Amino acid sequence: MIEAVGLTKRFGAKTAVDGLSFQVKPGHVTGFLGPNGSGKSTTMRMILGLDRPTAGQVTINGLPFRELPNAQRHVGALLDAKAVHGGRRARAHLLSIAQLSGIPEKRVDEVLGVVGLQDAARQRTKGFSLGMGQRLGIATALLGDPQVLLFDEPVNGLDPEGILWVRNLMRQLAAEGRTVFVSSHLMSEMALTADHLIVIGRGRLLSDMSTQDFITHNSAGFARVRVAGNGPDGRVILGTALTKAGGRVLQEPDGALRVTGLELPRISDLAHETGVRLWELSPHRASLEEAYMRMTQSSVEYTSTDDPRAELWEPEPLTVPDWEEEVQAPVVPAETAASFFAPPPPGSAARPFLMPGSPADLAPAAQNSPEEPR
Amino acid sequence: MTATADATPAASARQDGGYSSPLPTPRPHLGHALASEWTKLTSVRSTVWTLGSLVALVVGIGVFAVLQTGSADYKSIPFVAPALFGMMVGQLAVMVLGVLTVSSEYGTGLIRTTLTAAPDRLRVLTAKYLVFGAVAFGVTLGSVAFVGISAALLRNGPEAGYHGAGEWVGALGGCLYVTLLGVLALAVGALVRHSAGGIAIMLGLVTMPPVLGAILTGWPVSREIGLTVVRYNAPMGLIQLFGLPNSGMDGSPTPSDLAQLGLLVLVTALAVTASYVVVRRRDV
Numbered sequence: 001m002i003e004a005v006g007l008t009k010r011f012g013a014k015t016a017v018d019g020l021s022f023q024v025k026p027g028h029v030t031g032f033l034g035p036n037g038s039g040k041s042t043t044m045r046m047i048l049g050l051d052r053p054t055a056g057q058v059t060i061n062g063l064p065f066r067e068l069p070n071a072q073r074h075v076g077a078l079l080d081a082k083a084v085h086g087g088r089r090a091r092a093h094l095l096s097i098a099q100l101s102g103i104p105e106k107r108v109d110e111v112l113g114v115v116g117l118q119d120a121a122r123q124r125t126k127g128f129s130l131g132m133g134q135r136l137g138i139a140t141a142l143l144g145d146p147q148v149l150l151f152d153e154p155v156n157g158l159d160p161e162g163i164l165w166v167r168n169l170m171r172q173l174a175a176e177g178r179t180v181f182v183s184s185h186l187m188s189e190m191a192l193t194a195d196h197l198i199v200i201g202r203g204r205l206l207s208d209m210s211t212q213d214f215i216t217h218n219s220a221g222f223a224r225v226r227v228a229g230n231g232p233d234g235r236v237i238l239g240t241a242l243t244k245a246g247g248r249v250l251q252e253p254d255g256a257l258r259v260t261g262l263e264l265p266r267i268s269d270l271a272h273e274t275g276v277r278l279w280e281l282s283p284h285r286a287s288l289e290e291a292y293m294r295m296t297q298s299s300v301e302y303t304s305t306d307d308p309r310a311e312l313w314e315p316e317p318l319t320v321p322d323w324e325e326e327v328q329a330p331v332v333p334a335e336t337a338a339s340f341f342a343p344p345p346p347g348s349a350a351r352p353f354l355m356p357g358s359p360a361d362l363a364p365a366a367q368n369s370p371e372e373p374r
Numbered sequence: 375m376t377a378t379a380d381a382t383p384a385a386s387a388r389q390d391g392g393y394s395s396p397l398p399t400p401r402p403h404l405g406h407a408l409a410s411e412w413t414k415l416t417s418v419r420s421t422v423w424t425l426g427s428l429v430a431l432v433v434g435i436g437v438f439a440v441l442q443t444g445s446a447d448y449k450s451i452p453f454v455a456p457a458l459f460g461m462m463v464g465q466l467a468v469m470v471l472g473v474l475t476v477s478s479e480y481g482t483g484l485i486r487t488t489l490t491a492a493p494d495r496l497r498v499l500t501a502k503y504l505v506f507g508a509v510a511f512g513v514t515l516g517s518v519a520f521v522g523i524s525a526a527l528l529r530n531g532p533e534a535g536y537h538g539a540g541e542w543v544g545a546l547g548g549c550l551y552v553t554l555l556g557v558l559a560l561a562v563g564a565l566v567r568h569s570a571g572g573i574a575i576m577l578g579l580v581t582m583p584p585v586l587g588a589i590l591t592g593w594p595v596s597r598e599i600g601l602t603v604v605r606y607n608a609p610m611g612l613i614q615l616f617g618l619p620n621s622g623m624d625g626s627p628t629p630s631d632l633a634q635l636g637l638l639v640l641v642t643a644l645a646v647t648a649s650y651v652v653v654r655r656r657d658v
Binding site: 026045048049050051052065066068069070071072073075077079080082083084085086087088089092093095096097098099100101102103104107137140143144145146147176177178 | 393394395396397398399400401402403406407409410411413414417418419420478479482483484486487488489490491492493494498655657658
């Protein structure tokens with residue numbers, strides 16, 4: 001259990017963390033999200049007693065970190081994969097850290113096995129790839145078999161197999177009743193890993209709720225409708241009917257309709273009434289990333305200066321169909337029009353690579369982009 | 375969980391309804407940190423290089439000097455004197471290792487891992503001082519003793535005259551002096567957190583005073599200060615402790631061995647205290 005109360009850190013005139021209060025409960029993977037420079041790492045460093053809070057306090061199991069009787073046995077942390085002496089061999093590095101708290105030497109070999117670095121144990125860490133460094137950092141965090149684990153960007157530099165491994169490891173650690181606190185900028189990754197999300201922007205708490213609630217609260221779902229033959233006639237008929245019924249209809253580049261404001265049964269009824277056959281009628285939920293972008297965008301909007309990030313936002317990849325009275329929006333080039341079955345959702349071009357749940361999903365992913373995370 | 379000494383994981387697990395670990399949970403003490411520092415010191419190549427060069431310099435130059443001299447040469451100088459030549463350069467290796475012991479942790483970011491595993495920073499720092507000090511003193515003493523004993527065995531002819539225990543005590547003081555310089559370097563490393571910076575400061579501290587003192591004696595105004603600096607500085611202290619005649623510039627009385635050592639002890643103690651205060655307070 002990690003508990004922060006009014007946590008504040010100022011560096012000179014800059015306030016990195018501003019009155020942050022939250023709880024991280026055991027038994028869950030808690031994701032910690034925020035744009036670059038939002039104070040994630042500073043918060044983690046304050047939790048670990050590396051930085052002294054300007055105001056407020058943060059406790060682990062009721063005690064400030066530096067007053068824990070045996071910190072390493074209670075808290076394990078991965079802050080920076082490169083926080084090792086490059087000239088030291090992996091095993092010696094782990095041994096020196098283990099000895100600090102009287103952790104038995106055989107535990108070192110255990111964690112080396114857990115992270116799959118048995119064969120690299122005798123190598124100097126200078127030659128490690130970023131992924132190997134992350135594994136070594138995770139091994140360091142696991143040394144004390146602690147109840148509370150903090151990971152700062154643990155999947156950075158890992159290959160797909162490694163990302164999957166980290167995800168399962170976090171879930172397993174949480175399932176054992178541990179408190180797992182993970183920061184990441186990979187939103188889609190967090191959607192698959194975290195049960196609970198704490199989102200900060202500019203050092204302030206933006207959101208503290210379960211992942212499912214977060215998506216529900218911050219994004220609207222939509223239905224994708226595809227008429228038989230994908231022809232324009234049926235599309236216009238159905239689109240007009242849907243618009244009249246109070247729905248909002250947008251057309252995707254490949255001809256499918258994106259309907260908001262109407263329940264799926266109602267759309268089906270309307271299609272039946274107008275005599276239009278459907279090839280697809282599927283519910284969709286905006287991804288965690290969309291919800292997150294929407295949320296942090298608002299925190300960015302408070303800036304008075306020009307924010308170049310605005311240029312990163314994708315133009316709406318949807319065209320307004322003919323029956324809408326609005327001005328015709330420009331059609332997005334065909335690069336977003338992927339396949340018949342599952343055209344990518346808005347913003348898909350900006351999505352980071354997403355490891356599917358099982359390796360079997362990887363192969364068809366090329367033709368059929370992965371389903372929404374949740 | 376309360377602040378009692380041995381809060382077992384099971385106890386905290388009961389409170390949280392969380393995970394409990396089968397590993398033992400001793401209260402970490404200085405011994406653990408000493409073991410950790412020993413592992414750290416012996417598992418990097420910079421230790422081998424710096425201490426290796428120290429031994430090579432002291433023993434190499436020392437034995438060469440012993441072989442080039444005869445028993446008669448030791449009439450006015452102690453048997454350990456040949457070790458001094460190598461030690462004048464070798465002390466730099468000790469200082470470099472002293473700085474690196476702590477600055478390499480800051481430079482690589484390892485210090486964050488270390489202090490996350492052991493938030494009682496003073497325990498970690500104390501272990502660094504003790505382990506480094508013991509190793510530096512041991513290696514220095516071993517090299518000097520080897521040269522001194524070689525000289526005593528090979529050049530103990532009647533021409534060498536009488537050699538008392540005092541010169542061995544002096545050599546012991548000399549080894550302590552070099553070790554203290556290394557400890558001072560470690561303190562400087564902890565204060566500046568930068569390898570090159572720390573080494574530069576230590577080099578300046580050791581090599582500048584003789585030059586600076588000589589310059590200061592050039593002007594009548596600063597002559598007294600200059601003479602004091604010339605008498606009390608690191609190379610002069612080392613020469614004196616190793617029992618070589620101190621060539622005072624004006625024949626003024628040379629300071630005692632204890633005064634030379636005491637001065638360095640004082641400076642080192644100040645730096646070590648400062649390092650404790652700063653490391654405890656500072657954000658890592």
